[in-house]
Amino acid sequence: MKKILLVSTSPRKGGNSEIVVDTLSGDLENREITVFKMREKACRPCMACGACQGKDTQLCVQKDDIAALLPVIEGCDGIVLATPIYNQQITSQAKLFIERFYPFFKADGKGMSNTSKYGKKAALVCSCWGSPRDVTQRYADWTVSGFCQIGAEEFRALVFDGIPERGQIRERADYLAQLHELAQWLAE
Numbered sequence: 001m002k003k004i005l006l007v008s009t010s011p012r013k014g015g016n017s018e019i020v021v022d023t024l025s026g027d028l029e030n031r032e033i034t035v036f037k038m039r040e041k042a043c044r045p046c047m048a049c050g051a052c053q054g055k056d057t058q059l060c061v062q063k064d065d066i067a068a069l070l071p072v073i074e075g076c077d078g079i080v081l082a083t084p085i086y087n088q089q090i091t092s093q094a095k096l097f098i099e100r101f102y103p104f105f106k107a108d109g110k111g112m113s114n115t116s117k118y119g120k121k122a123a124l125v126c127s128c129w130g131s132p133r134d135v136t137q138r139y140a141d142w143t144v145s146g147f148c149q150i151g152a153e154e155f156r157a158l159v160f161d162g163i164p165e166r167g168q169i170r171e172r173a174d175y176l177a178q179l180h181e182l183a184q185w186l187a188e
């Protein structure tokens with residue numbers, strides 16, 4: 001059964017990013033789903049201690065909810081990061097989450113290689129207000145391409161602009177349709 005990890009990085013309860021993961025979770029109910037809402041979790045930044053880069057070490061020496069999630073990240077078939085756009089970029093929470101991927105890449109003399117499961121699908125879903133859509137789309141495409149560092153080989157980036165208010169995505173049938181289509185892609 002496909003294992004899908006859905007992550008919301010918004011600090012806003014009931015915000016658009018939470019509705020993104022809840023909608024996908026509803027669509028994917030016959031798959032093995034993990035929903036991780038960062039605002040409810042203890043999430044610390046990478047300490048750059050390097051312990052995860054040694055031989056025979058555990059994934060991460062920290063004791064927080066992201067460390068506990070690392071085996072799920074490692075073994076999932078699909079991962080979705082839902083984030084608001086803050087100041088033209090993903091949230092600091094989203095960046096913090098991505099930086100915790102460090103245990104999965106190792107320097108092998110030829111560059112960095114991923115040690116987690118390959119063949120993943122990765123999606124970045126950005127909710128925002130009025131940032132220029134084409135710029136945000138290019139930025140989102142680039143950002144999600146970095147998920148190759150956890151074995152992603154197929155990528156999607158969705159930009160939902162014009163939704164500044166909490167939960168406003170519910171009024172956008174076009175965006176909800178894109179989410180249902182994304183769920184189908186993840187489930188394939």
Ligand SMILES: Cc1cc2nc3c(=O)[nH]c(=O)nc-3n(C[C@H](O)[C@H](O)[C@H](O)COP(=O)(O)O)c2cc1C
Pocket residue numbers: 010011012014015016017018083084085086087088089127128129130131163164165166167
């Ligand atoms: C600190 C902050 C900075 C923001 N910066 C931008 C921005 O640069 N561009 C934009 O289009 N929207 C910006 N917004 C609006 C949010 O992206 C928008 O409200 C989004 O729907 C929030 O997602 P959420 O409901 O998942 O929290 C900003 C909001 C906040 C609180």
